[in-house]
Amino acid sequence: xxxxxxxxxxxxxxxxxxxxxxxxxxxxxxxxxxxxxxxxxxxxxxxxxxxxxxxxxxxxxxxxxxxxxxxxxxxxxxxxxxxxxxxxxxxxxxxxxxxxxxxxxxxxxxxxxxxxxxxxxxxxxxxxxxxxxxxxxxxxxxxxxxxxxxxxxxxxxxxxxxxxxxxxxxxxxxxxxxxxxxxxxxxxxxxxxxxx
Amino acid sequence: xxxxxxxxxxxxxxxxxxxxxxxxxxxxxxxxxxxxxxxxxxxxxxxxxxxxxxxxxxxxxxxxxxxxxxxxxxxxxxxxxxxxxxxxxxxxxxxxxxxxxxxxxxxxxxxxxxxxxxxxxxxxxxxxxxxxxxxxxxxxxxxxxxxxxxxxxxxxxxxxxxxxxxxxxxxxxxxxxxxxxxxxxxxxxxxxxxxx
Amino acid sequence: xxxxxxxxxxxxxxxxxxxxxxxxxxxxxxxxxxxxxxxxxxxxxxxxxxxxxxxxxxxxxxxxxxxxxxxxxxxxxxxxxxxxxxxxxxxxxxxxxxxxxxxxxxxxxxxxxxxxxxxxxxxxxxxxxxxxxxxxxxxxxxxxxxxxxxxxxxxxxxxxxxxxxxxxxxxxxxxxxxxxxxxxxxxxxxxxxxxx
Amino acid sequence: xxxxxxxxxxxxxxxxxxxxxxxxxxxxxxxxxxxxxxxxxxxxxxxxxxxxxxxxxxxxxxxxxxxxxxxxxxxxxxxxxxxxxxxxxxxxxxxxxxxxxxxxxxxxxxxxxxxxxxxxxxxxxxxxxxxxxxxxxxxxxxxxxxxxxxxxxxxxxxxxxxxxxxxxxxxxxxxxxxxxxxxxxxxxxxxxxxxx
DNA sequence: AATGAATGAGGTTTCATTCAT
DNA sequence: GATGAATGAAACCTCATTCAT
Numbered sequence: 001x002x003x004x005x006x007x008x009x010x011x012x013x014x015x016x017x018x019x020x021x022x023x024x025x026x027x028x029x030x031x032x033x034x035x036x037x038x039x040x041x042x043x044x045x046x047x048x049x050x051x052x053x054x055x056x057x058x059x060x061x062x063x064x065x066x067x068x069x070x071x072x073x074x075x076x077x078x079x080x081x082x083x084x085x086x087x088x089x090x091x092x093x094x095x096x097x098x099x100x101x102x103x104x105x106x107x108x109x110x111x112x113x114x115x116x117x118x119x120x121x122x123x124x125x126x127x128x129x130x131x132x133x134x135x136x137x138x139x140x141x142x143x144x145x146x147x148x149x150x151x152x153x154x155x156x157x158x159x160x161x162x163x164x165x166x167x168x169x170x171x172x173x174x175x176x177x178x179x180x181x182x183x184x185x186x187x188x189x190x191x192x193x194x195x196x
Numbered sequence: 197x198x199x200x201x202x203x204x205x206x207x208x209x210x211x212x213x214x215x216x217x218x219x220x221x222x223x224x225x226x227x228x229x230x231x232x233x234x235x236x237x238x239x240x241x242x243x244x245x246x247x248x249x250x251x252x253x254x255x256x257x258x259x260x261x262x263x264x265x266x267x268x269x270x271x272x273x274x275x276x277x278x279x280x281x282x283x284x285x286x287x288x289x290x291x292x293x294x295x296x297x298x299x300x301x302x303x304x305x306x307x308x309x310x311x312x313x314x315x316x317x318x319x320x321x322x323x324x325x326x327x328x329x330x331x332x333x334x335x336x337x338x339x340x341x342x343x344x345x346x347x348x349x350x351x352x353x354x355x356x357x358x359x360x361x362x363x364x365x366x367x368x369x370x371x372x373x374x375x376x377x378x379x380x381x382x383x384x385x386x387x388x389x390x391x392x
Numbered sequence: 393x394x395x396x397x398x399x400x401x402x403x404x405x406x407x408x409x410x411x412x413x414x415x416x417x418x419x420x421x422x423x424x425x426x427x428x429x430x431x432x433x434x435x436x437x438x439x440x441x442x443x444x445x446x447x448x449x450x451x452x453x454x455x456x457x458x459x460x461x462x463x464x465x466x467x468x469x470x471x472x473x474x475x476x477x478x479x480x481x482x483x484x485x486x487x488x489x490x491x492x493x494x495x496x497x498x499x500x501x502x503x504x505x506x507x508x509x510x511x512x513x514x515x516x517x518x519x520x521x522x523x524x525x526x527x528x529x530x531x532x533x534x535x536x537x538x539x540x541x542x543x544x545x546x547x548x549x550x551x552x553x554x555x556x557x558x559x560x561x562x563x564x565x566x567x568x569x570x571x572x573x574x575x576x577x578x579x580x581x582x583x584x585x586x587x588x
Numbered sequence: 589x590x591x592x593x594x595x596x597x598x599x600x601x602x603x604x605x606x607x608x609x610x611x612x613x614x615x616x617x618x619x620x621x622x623x624x625x626x627x628x629x630x631x632x633x634x635x636x637x638x639x640x641x642x643x644x645x646x647x648x649x650x651x652x653x654x655x656x657x658x659x660x661x662x663x664x665x666x667x668x669x670x671x672x673x674x675x676x677x678x679x680x681x682x683x684x685x686x687x688x689x690x691x692x693x694x695x696x697x698x699x700x701x702x703x704x705x706x707x708x709x710x711x712x713x714x715x716x717x718x719x720x721x722x723x724x725x726x727x728x729x730x731x732x733x734x735x736x737x738x739x740x741x742x743x744x745x746x747x748x749x750x751x752x753x754x755x756x757x758x759x760x761x762x763x764x765x766x767x768x769x770x771x772x773x774x775x776x777x778x779x780x781x782x783x784x
Numbered sequence: 785a786a787t788g789a790a791t792g793a794g795g796t797t798t799c800a801t802t803c804a805t
Numbered sequence: 806g807a808t809g810a811a812t813g814a815a816a817c818c819t820c821a822t823t824c825a826t
Contacts, residue, residue, distance in 0.1 A: 004806095024310050026222040029799060040808045042803090051800065103309045110306035113299045113367055114220050122368055154377070157365060158358075158385045165361025169353060171309055172318055181350070189354045193388035200789090225816065236791045241818060396810090416702050418614040421795065432812045437797065439810095495701045502698035505691045505759055506612050514760055546769070549757060550750075550777045557753025561745060563701055564710055573742070581746045585780035592785095617820060628787045630824090639821065 009047050012037050013061050016054055021100045025055075025107035056117050059108045063125035066101065069093075070132055080140030085187065087132060091163055092183035095176040102171045126160065133159040137194065147196045155194060162190055205243050208233050209257050212250055217296045221251075221303035252313050255304045259321035262297065265289075266328055276336030281383065283328060287359055288379035291372040298367045322356065329355040333390065343392045355386055401439050404429050405453050408446055413492045417447075417499035448509050451500045455517035458493065461485075462524055472532030476586075477579065479524060483555055484575035487568040494563045518552065525551040529586065539588045551582055597635050600625050601649050604642055609688045613643075613695035644705050647696045651713035654689065657681075658720055668728030672782075673775065675720060679751055680771035683764040690759045714748065721747040725782065735784045747778055 015037030019028050030051055034041045048054045073090035077083040092098065112118040133156030140146035166186040170178055211233030215224050226247055230237045244250045269286035273279040288294060308314040329352030336342035362382040366374055407429030411420050422443055426433045440446045465482035469475045484490060504510035525548030532538035558578040562570055603625030607616050618639055622629045636642045661678035665671040680686060700706035721744030728734035754774040758766055 008806095024307065026307070030801085031799080042801095042808050043806090045801065046807070099309075103306075106302070106306040106309070109364065109368060110299075110302040111220065111222070113295070113302070113370070119368065119370060126365070126368065154381050158362075158381055161361030161365045161382075162354075162358055162385070163361070164364060165357030165359070166354075168305065168360060168364075169322070169357045172305060172315065172322065174309070174315060185350050185354055186357075189358070189389045193385045204789090226818085227816085237793095238791055238818090238820085239789085242789070242791095247817070400810090416699065418699070422797085423795085433814095434797095434799085434812055435810085438812095443796065491701070495698075498694070498698040498701070501756065501760060502691075502694040503612065503614070505687075505694070505762070511760065511762060518757070518760065546773050550754070550773055553753030553757045553774075554746075554750055554777070555753070556756060557749030557751070558746075560697065560752060560756075561714070561749045564697060564707065564714065566701070566707060577742050577746055578749075581750070581781045585777045596785095618822085619820080630787050631785090633822065634786070 005047065008043070009057070010061075012039070012044055012047060012054070013058050016058050017062060017104060018100070020058070020107060021103045024103075025111065030054075052117075055108075055111075056121065058104075059118055059121045062101065062104065063121060063128075067125060067128045070129070074132055074135065080136055080143050080145055081191075083136045083139060084190065087136065088163070088183060088187045088190070092167070092179065092186070095179040098167055098179065099171060099176075102167050106168065106171070129160045130156040133157070140194065145196075146194045150194065158193065159190055162186055201243065204239075205253070206257075208235075208240055208243055208250070209254050212254050213258060213300060214296070216254070216303060217299045220299075221307065226250075251304075251307075252317065254300075255314055255317045258297065258300065259317060259324075263321060263324045266325070270328055270331065276332055276339050276341055277387075279332045279335060280386065283332065284359070284379060284383045284386070288363070288375065288382070291375040294363055294375065295367060295372075298363050302364065302367070325356045326352040329353070336390065341392075342390045346390065351390060354389065358382055358386055397439065400435075401449070402453075404431075404436055404439055404446070405450050408450050409454060409496060410492070412450070412499060413495045416495075417503065447500075447503075448513065450496075451510055451513045454493065454496065455513060455520075459517060459520045462521070466524055466527065472528055472535050472537055473583075475528045475531060476582065479528065480555070480575060480579045480582070484559070484571065484578070487571040490559055490571065491563060491568075494559050498560065498563070521552045522548040525549070532586065537588075538586050542586065547586060550585065554578055554582055593635065596631070597645070598649075600627070600632055600635060600642070601646050604646050605650060605692060606688070608646070608695060609691045612691075613699065618642075643696075643699075644709065646692075647706055647709045650689065650692065651709060651716075655713060655716045658717070662720055662723065668724055668731050668733055669779075671724045671727060672778065675724065676751070676771060676775045676778070680755070680767065680774070683767040686755055686767065687759060687764075690755050694756065694759070717748045718744040721745070728782065733784075734782045738782065743782060746781065750774055750778055 012033060016028075016033045019032040019036040023029075023032055030044050031041055033044050033054065037043070044051075044054060048057065070087060070090050073086040074083045077086045108118050109122060112122050130153070134152050136159075137146055137150060137152055137155055141148055141150070163186060166182045166189075170182040208229060212224075212229045215228040215232040219225075219228055226240050227237055229240045229250065233239070240247075240250060244253065266283060266286050269282040270279045273282045304314050305318060308318050326349070330348050332355075333342055333346060333348055333351055337344055337346065359382060362378045362385075366378040404425060408420075408425045411424040411428040415421075415424055422436050423433055425436045425446065429435070436443075436446060440449065462479060462482050465478040466475045469478045500510050501514060504514050522545070526544050528551075529538055529542060529544055529547055533540055533542070555578060558574045558581075562574040600621060604616075604621045607620040607624045611617075611620055618632050619629055621632050621642065625631070632639075632642060636645065658675060658678050661674040662671045665674045696706050697710060700710050718741070722740050724747075725734055725738060725740055725743055729736055729738070751774060754770045754777075758770040
């Protein structure tokens with residue numbers, strides 16, 4: 001049954017997500033995937049080509065989830081500033097979730113420089129995020145809150161760079177209580193470099 | 197002789213640096229370290245406790261090297277803007293060197309969230325970099341090019357977040373020709389959010 | 393299935409027993425265990441925690457086997473002297489079997505002085521053997537062939553000391569034809585120090 | 589200088605003796621020998637062919653020392669029973685010394701069944717000890733305290749078997765306070781099986 | 785004579801993958 | 806579909822031995 005298989009795959013991917021977050025890309029085993037999913041060791045190899053395939057699928061799945069959340073957050077708002085705030089808000093979702101995601105995400109991008117497949121998936125994620133950035137900037141330019149002279153592509157990239165830079169730095173400091181501060185700083189920084 | 201041992205350690209660390217850059221934290225072996233250093237397999241274990249010890253020492257060594265370069269670049273300049281430019285220039289040193297360093301650095305910070313030792317070393321690196329940021333901002337505030345209202349600590353952190361965010365994004369795009377663009381964008385972004 | 397696993401463990405323990413007898417505690421490898429059992433290298437680590445765990449299990453298993461044989465031999469007899477003869481007969485079972493067992497046993501007790509676990513297992517074996525000695529002596533005292541004044545615990549310990557002392561000395565002489573002589577001497581020695 | 593070399597060898601053998609007692613035959617390293625002797629790692633290979641050579645020399649040296657002590661103890665006495673008591677007394681010298689020696693000795697005899705050289709050295713030790721036993725028995729027979737019918741060779745072997753059996757059992761029980769008890773039991777047992 | 789740096793063989797262990805059930 | 810026993814490649818690490826100094 002096709003549907004059953006898809007559910008199984010997602011079950012394993014979710015398990016793999018938490019397993020990687022806990023153990024790390026380097027240390028996680030197929031047995032961990034099975035344990036986290038509450039299934040037997042053979043299942044993973046039944047639904048995925050191999051370990052590498054689980055990883056690719058996981059990166060694809062998780063970045064798409066993140067992008068979906070960001071989209072929904074932005075689409076709910078109608079002014080540029082509200083959209084930007086909603087974007088940042090959806091990205092800085094909570095210390096727990098950010099920690100889990102960025103642990104896994106960092107593992108992937110560390111690998112990505114040596115893995116074509118991960119690079120491609122991440123590039124797609126980047127393109128999606130840059131698109132959101134551009135949308136917000138265009139809105140702001142039309143509203144007159146952001147200058148027309150801004151380079152659209154470049155600015156969109158800087159938005160994402162700032163977000164990732166902030167969340168990575170926050171993760172490295174390992175202090176949940178700084179989460180709110182980094183969120184505010186990130187938003188303020190972006191607003192400051194986008195303003196007229 | 198002590199001196200000889202230190203040279204040997206550095207020789208191995210340099211070899212390890214390139215080996216990790218090429219193969220990745222996860223895949224690199226002690227044999228790789230030996231091969232890159234042009235020595236035999238046992239040497240690494242003779243000069244280091246174990247593989248983990250090589251990694252810690254490597255992170256410590258490489259971040260200190262980077263910081264030293266940044267310091268020298270800044271100290272050579274006397275105005276805030278010149279210092280900032282020199283800082284960015286020293287960080288965005290060249291596609292080749294940035295690629296090598298950030299590949300390795302990403303591997304480490306990906307591990308750092310699960311490794312106390314790496315976290316500490318990286319935190320020290322952060323503190324050092326934040327110090328440089330503060331120095332530049334204070335200079336600029338005295339010169340009047342940056343507003344007095346800027347939160348010194350927060351802004352210094354945002355400078356480093358932007359730098360790391362940019363270089364990671366650049367690395368992920370895997371296009372050397374974008375290096376110059378990211379360097380300019382990074383500088384411009386920082387200048388824009390620091391300005392009055 | 394549990395039963396299959398237990399069979400497998402026993403298969404490996406038997407293989408390990410002969411491997412240790414041939415190569416020695418110090419030199420035997422996991423590969424040897426696998427080769428002797430006719431399985432692949434990974435199997436041992438699948439059924440046992442590690443090499444140490446194989447050794448502990450082996451000592452436990454082999455001493456229990458020996459004790460079981462001794463029990464059966466004694467229980468088949470009804471007079472003290474017959475029991476003693478049966479005990480010695482079951483211990484001095486054959487040059488081949490004694491050589492194999494005492495080679496392995498010596499390896500273990502050599503380690504035992506530095507290994508808590510082996511010491512415990514051997515102590516249990518001792519307690520069991522001393523129990524058999526006491527049983528024989530009590531029987532003989534009731535029959536009137538052994539004096540009432542004998543210290544039960546002490547004499548039981550001396551019986552085992554004599555047995556081990558004889559078999560170790562026999563093994564060291566490396567002459568199978570002396571086996572019968574040592575058996576007779578051992579029995580005679582014990583009878584002489586137990587008699588009235 | 590020949591004399592200097594002999595001193596050096598003895599220094600290393602003494603160190604090796606304690607190193608083996610502490611770490612065990614299996615675990616002891618050439619580095620341990622050097623550390624215990626307070627010399628550098630290369631010295632051992634300078635004065636001995638290889639590790640194996642150290643071990644053989646050690647077994648030879650230590651068994652000869654033991655035999656020398658036993659001889660002296662016996663020669664100081666003039667009656668059979670006094671000689672036997674002196675023999676047992678010199679063997680059961682002290683918990684500390686017996687523990688150290690028997691730990692090492694057990695390690696060697698465990699190896700001896702697979703090592704021709706150790707076997708030969710131990711056989712020489714046995715011959716020496718049996719000789720002492722015979723000397724005591726002959727004395728006793730002449731004094732009339734031991735029966736003429738005793739098989740001289742067989743009885744001498746049983747004396748040593750009882751001694752080794754007792755000291756090994758004592759060592760395995762790991763209770764220093766039992767040392768005196770085992771000494772008494774050993775003597776009593778030997779006296780009982782030698783008496784008329 | 786003595787040192788200790790260097791080598792590399794070989795051991796234990798982990799784990800992705802296969803496949804019979 | 807699902808399981809988990811079995812395989813064997815490959816990694817880390819230890820350490821006897823060699824040898825330049």
